[in-house]
Amino acid sequence: MISLQRFIKYFNRGSVNEVLALDGISLDIRQGDFITVIGSNGAGKSTLLNGVAGTFFPDSGKIFLDGDDITCWAEHRRAKFTGRVFQDPLRGTCASLSIEQNMALAHRRGHRRGLRIGVRSRQRKRFQEALSRLGLGLEDRLRDRVGLLSGGQRQALTMLMATLVRPRMLLLDEHTAALDPKTAHQILELTRQIVEAEELTTLMVTHNMKQALQLGNRLIMVHRGRVILDVAGAEKRKLTVEDLLERFYAVQGEEFSSDRMLLT
Amino acid sequence: MNIYALIGAIEQGFVFGIMALGVYLTFRVLDFPDLTVDGSLPLGAAVSAVSITNGINPFLSLLLAMGAGFLAGTVTALLNTKLKILHLLASILTMIALYSINIRIMGGPNVSLLGSDTVLDTFIKAGLVGYLAAPVIFGIIALLVTGLIIWFLHTELGLSMLATGDNPQMITSQGVNTHTIIIMGVGLSNALVALSGALVAQNQGAADVNMGVGTIVAGLASVIVGETIFGDRTIARACLAAVLGSVVYRIAIALALGMQWGRFSFTPSDLNLITALLVVGALTAPRIKSRFQAVVSRR
Numbered sequence: 108m109i110s111l112q113r114f115i116k117y118f119n120r121g122s123v124n125e126v127l128a129l130d131g132i133s134l135d136i137r138q139g140d141f142i143t144v145i146g147s148n149g150a151g152k153s154t155l156l157n158g159v160a161g162t163f164f165p166d167s168g169k170i171f172l173d174g175d176d177i178t179c180w181a182e183h184r185r186a187k188f189t190g191r192v193f194q195d196p197l198r199g200t201c202a203s204l205s206i207e208q209n210m211a212l213a214h215r216r217g218h219r220r221g222l223r224i225g226v227r228s229r230q231r232k233r234f235q236e237a238l239s240r241l242g243l244g245l246e247d248r249l250r251d252r253v254g255l256l257s258g259g260q261r262q263a264l265t266m267l268m269a270t271l272v273r274p275r276m277l278l279l280d281e282h283t284a285a286l287d288p289k290t291a292h293q294i295l296e297l298t299r300q301i302v303e304a305e306e307l308t309t310l311m312v313t314h315n316m317k318q319a320l321q322l323g324n325r326l327i328m329v330h331r332g333r334v335i336l337d338v339a340g341a342e343k344r345k346l347t348v349e350d351l352l353e354r355f356y357a358v359q360g361e362e363f364s365s366d367r368m369l370l371t
Numbered sequence: 372m373n374i375y376a377l378i379g380a381i382e383q384g385f386v387f388g389i390m391a392l393g394v395y396l397t398f399r400v401l402d403f404p405d406l407t408v409d410g411s412l413p414l415g416a417a418v419s420a421v422s423i424t425n426g427i428n429p430f431l432s433l434l435l436a437m438g439a440g441f442l443a444g445t446v447t448a449l450l451n452t453k454l455k456i457l458h459l460l461a462s463i464l465t466m467i468a469l470y471s472i473n474i475r476i477m478g479g480p481n482v483s484l485l486g487s488d489t490v491l492d493t494f495i496k497a498g499l500v501g502y503l504a505a506p507v508i509f510g511i512i513a514l515l516v517t518g519l520i521i522w523f524l525h526t527e528l529g530l531s532m533l534a535t536g537d538n539p540q541m542i543t544s545q546g547v548n549t550h551t552i553i554i555m556g557v558g559l560s561n562a563l564v565a566l567s568g569a570l571v572a573q574n575q576g577a578a579d580v581n582m583g584v585g586t587i588v589a590g591l592a593s594v595i596v597g598e599t600i601f602g603d604r605t606i607a608r609a610c611l612a613a614v615l616g617s618v619v620y621r622i623a624i625a626l627a628l629g630m631q632w633g634r635f636s637f638t639p640s641d642l643n644l645i646t647a648l649l650v651v652g653a654l655t656a657p658r659i660k661s662r663f664q665a666v667v668s669r670r
Contacts, residue, residue, distance in 0.1 A: 186546035201537040220527040
C-alpha cells in the first residue's frame, strides 16, 4: 500500500553537525500490516515515521501510496490518509479548545472545512459514544477544555481523534514513552483494541522490545538509518528479547552495550 | 468630563473597537503579533475617502476599504509563511510600505471629505440626532461585526483558525494547511482594521496618512483591558471584551486628558506614552500578582 524507495534524509546537511538519518531505506508496508519499529537512540525510527507523515521532504528517494507518487505531498495533505499520535501527549490536542471542539476538528480530517458550525448536535452523540469506550468518564465532559485533562487522558483522546475518521495508515511515535507505566499500559491496550477492531495498517515506533514483540504482525529494527531486521508472521512470533539483543550486538559491537539497559 | 466628552469617548471606543477585534484575531487567536494595522487603518481611510470623493456610495466604499485591508494582511501573511520572514518583521515591512501606498492612493498626505455625504449623513437625514448618530451607528456596526466574528470562530474554518494559533502541529496532522489559515486570518484582521479606519475618516471628515500611528498599541491596550475587566473564558466573551475594552480604554484616555494638577495637564501628544505604560502595566500585572501571592503564601 505504502512503499518507500531508497529514502535518504540528512539533517544539517553541509554543516559540521551533518547527520545521515535515513540511509536509503526501502520499505513496503502492506495493507493490514501492524509494524513495530525498534532501534537505539538516534537510529532513525522517528525520522522514518516522519518521512511517511511528510514532516520533511527526503533528500532523495520516493514514497508511493497505492502506486501514486506522493513524495511531494506536504504534511497536511498526507493527513488525508494518516492518523498520528505523538510521543508528547500535549502535541496531539489543543489545550485551549474543548474536548468536543478537538474531536470536531479531527472529524473533518481529510475533508474540506467550510462555514458550517464546527460542533453540531448530531456529532455530539457520536463523540460521546466514542469517548465512553475509553472508560475515562470523558463523555460527560464534552465542553471541558482539553488543558484540564491529564497527560494520559490527552493521549487517549489523541488516539481516539487519530482514528475518528478511519486512517489508511496509523502512525504512532513512541506514544506511550512519556506516560507513567500504568497509563502507558492502558494506552497500549487501547491501541491494540482500536487497531484490531478497525483492522488498521499501523506503524508503531517503540523503545520497548517487549512491546514490539507483543504487538503487531511484523517487526523491523532500524540501525544508523538502515533496516537491519524485518520479520513477519510466524517468524516474528518465535522471536524473543534475547534474539533481538543478539541481533543488536551483531551489528553494533560491544561499544553499545550500555543500550542493553535502555532496551530491556 | 462633560457628557459630550463621554459620548465622544464611547463613539471612539466603538469605532476603534472594530480595530481592536482585528488585533484580537491576530494577537490572541493566531498568536501572530501583527503591526500591519498601523498601515492598514489609514489604508482603509484612504480607500474610503478617495472612493467617496469619486462619487462612490459611502457604504460601498466601506467594502472597498475592507478589501484593501484584506490584501494588506495577505501580504504580511505571505511574507511570513512563504518567504519565512519573522511575523513581526514581515508586518513592519508591510506597514512602512503602506505609508507610500496610502499617499499614492490619496495623491497626497490627506483627503478631505467636507461637503461629501458619509455613512453617518444617511442616518442623520433619516432623522437621527446629530451628536448621537456616530455613537449609535458605530455601536451597532461594532456589535454586528463582533457577532459575525463570534459566529465565524464557531465554524469549521474558525475552529481551525483557533487551533492554528494554539497548536500548529496538531492541526497540520488533522489535514489543515496552516499557511492558508494564517493568510486568511491576518487578511480578515486587517479588513476589520481598514473598516475601522474608513469609519473614522468618514466621522472626522478626512483621511490622513499619519492617522494610523499607535494603532497597534491602542488595539493591544483595548484587548488586554477588555480581558482583564470582562474576562476571556469563552470565545464570545473574549470578542465582546475586545470591543468593550476599547470603549473603556477611550473613556480612560478622555478622563486622563481632562485631569489637571496645578499647571500640569496631559496633552493629546502624551497619549502614546500613557497607552504604552498602560499596556506594560496590564501585561505585567498578572505576573506581579502571582509572585506577590507566592511571597504571601510562603510566610
